[in-house]
Amino acid sequence: xxxxxxxxxxxxxxxxxxxxxxxxxxxxxxxxxxxxxxxxxxxxxxxxxxxxxxxxxxxxxxxxxxxxxxxxxxxxxxxxxxxxxxxxxxxxx
Amino acid sequence: xxxxxxxxxxxxxxxxxxxxxxxxxxxxxxxxxxxxxxxxxxxxxxxxxxxxxxxxxxxxxxxxxxxxxxxxxxxxxxxxxxxxxxxxxxxxxxxxxxxxxxxxxxxxxxxxxxxxxxxxxxxxxxxxxxxxxxxxxxxxxxxxxxxxxxxxxxxxxxxxxxxxxxxxxxxxxxxxxxxxxxxxxxxxxxxxxxxxxxxxxxxxxxxxxxxxxxxxxxxxxxxxxxxxxxxxxxxxxxxxxxxxxxxxxxxxxxxxxxxxxxxxxxxxxxxxxxxxxxxxxxxxxxxxxxxxxxxxxxxxxxxxxxxxxxxxxxxxxxxxxxxxxxxxxxxxxxxxxxxxxxxxxxxxxxxxxxxxxxxxxxxxxxxxxxxxxxxxxxxxxxxxxxx
Numbered sequence: 001x002x003x004x005x006x007x008x009x010x011x012x013x014x015x016x017x018x019x020x021x022x023x024x025x026x027x028x029x030x031x032x033x034x035x036x037x038x039x040x041x042x043x044x045x046x047x048x049x050x051x052x053x054x055x056x057x058x059x060x061x062x063x064x065x066x067x068x069x070x071x072x073x074x075x076x077x078x079x080x081x082x083x084x085x086x087x088x089x090x091x092x093x
Numbered sequence: 094x095x096x097x098x099x100x101x102x103x104x105x106x107x108x109x110x111x112x113x114x115x116x117x118x119x120x121x122x123x124x125x126x127x128x129x130x131x132x133x134x135x136x137x138x139x140x141x142x143x144x145x146x147x148x149x150x151x152x153x154x155x156x157x158x159x160x161x162x163x164x165x166x167x168x169x170x171x172x173x174x175x176x177x178x179x180x181x182x183x184x185x186x187x188x189x190x191x192x193x194x195x196x197x198x199x200x201x202x203x204x205x206x207x208x209x210x211x212x213x214x215x216x217x218x219x220x221x222x223x224x225x226x227x228x229x230x231x232x233x234x235x236x237x238x239x240x241x242x243x244x245x246x247x248x249x250x251x252x253x254x255x256x257x258x259x260x261x262x263x264x265x266x267x268x269x270x271x272x273x274x275x276x277x278x279x280x281x282x283x284x285x286x287x288x289x290x291x292x293x294x295x296x297x298x299x300x301x302x303x304x305x306x307x308x309x310x311x312x313x314x315x316x317x318x319x320x321x322x323x324x325x326x327x328x329x330x331x332x333x334x335x336x337x338x339x340x341x342x343x344x345x346x347x348x349x350x351x352x353x354x355x356x357x358x359x360x361x362x363x364x365x366x367x368x369x370x371x372x373x374x375x376x377x378x379x380x381x382x383x384x385x386x387x388x389x390x391x392x393x394x395x396x397x398x399x400x401x402x403x404x405x406x407x408x409x410x411x412x413x414x415x416x417x418x419x420x421x422x423x424x425x426x427x428x429x430x431x432x433x434x435x436x437x438x439x440x441x442x443x444x445x446x447x448x449x450x451x452x453x454x455x456x457x458x459x460x461x462x463x464x465x466x467x468x469x470x471x472x473x474x475x476x477x478x479x480x
Binding site: 088 | 130131132133137243244247262325326352353372377378381382384385391392393394395396397398399400
């Protein structure tokens with residue numbers, strides 16, 4: 001949790017509005033690069049919480065329409081799964 | 094868009110951005126063209142590893158130099174690329190492998206790479222969660238490492254721009270203008286740029302660019318193979334810091350991401366040649382079978398993400414780096430076969446110097462990486478692909 005009352009946008013990787021805005025102000029306006037430099041959308045929730053908000057921030061700061069900003073790829077598995085379950089030997093001990 | 098430049102670099106991955114940065118540093122007016130966003134080809138899909146443990150002189154020397162550059166890269170680019178020397182640990186399952194390790198170590202040591210043979214107990218000290226009982230010995234080099242591919246490409250591009258380079262993303266090259274075997278410029282979907290020098294750094298897509306320049310697509314027979322990775326939720330730092338790989342287990346490996354501590358797992362299963370990068374279920378089962386055998390505790394760790402990228406493979410798994418003799422002003426650095434990211438600092442500097450000065454102080458063996466070797470039916474000893 002943030003100690004300075006900053007507004008957290010990505011709860012998985014604790015990224016704040018301020019960090020996203022600062023990056024956009026430095027000229028990084030592509031969601032693909034913002035994602036990778038700040039690791040938004042790359043945590044356990046895969047961006048369910050943060051990506052719509054990040055799109056709004058980019059749209060607001062760049063004057064683009066939110067529809068113009070494409071969502072980054074969603075990666076499988078959609079929900080976190082223990083590796084043992086995927087291998088099929090979770091019950092062997 | 095600019096209508097003229099001294100050099101046009103095609104491909105905005107780690108190799109292309111490094112070449113553009115080093116050219117700009119030498120005062121060259123350079124334009125870089127990328128058909129998607131920077132890094133979207135192979136760099137942003139790589140496993141982050143950087144190693145000097147090859148089995149031939151050329152790759153060892155180039156990577157030893159590249160690691161020296163990696164050590165200073167954050168400072169040089171004034172941006173933290175998160176390079177860490179956390180090592181590479183190869184593990185042997187048979188006596189033959191142990192013998193091969195001893196030969197490799199001799200060669201590494203000859204060129205100043207401090208690799209050494211270690212016992213399974215020592216391996217367990219380095220990677221506490223390792224299933225050490227299955228292995229006879231380790232080939233360990235603590236000076237190999239990892240870095241952040243996203244930050245590296247961003248840092249090269251940022252510094253290149255600061256030095257005057259122009260970088261155009263979402264700009265696709267549609268043709269190369271060649272007259273009387275001389276480069277004259279590049280056509281893109283955004284306009285035409287006149288230039289006397291073009292560098293093909295398109296890696297998996299390099300044969301398509303070669304064809305645009307009038308060469309045969311098979312001149313440098315680079316083929317795109319789909320390679321996949323999975324990544325787990327973060328683990329506490331230090332659990333699996335080096336890249337750990339028993340080559341006999343289908344070239345499988347695990348490495349803790351230096352950025353967030355998640356474990357990246359890879360294996361030798363490949364699909365292709367294909368430009369498709371859709372993740373597949375057979376990979377997920379194969380990679381986790383081996384990863385949980387290397388580190389049994391991974392069974393209890395959640396898998397978060399699976400993705401795919403390319404190994405842009407040449408027939409000997411060594412890249413094609415150098416000048417194309419039949420077309421004046423045409424250069425290539427492509428076909429990195431999974432080693433582009435780790436080699437990028439050294440290759441970028443060498444290419445920039447070759448273009449500007451006609452030679453380089455980087456210990457890059459131009460003969461070894463000669464783009465014309467395939468035409469002559471000549472191959473190098475195959476470079477081992479991992480990490």
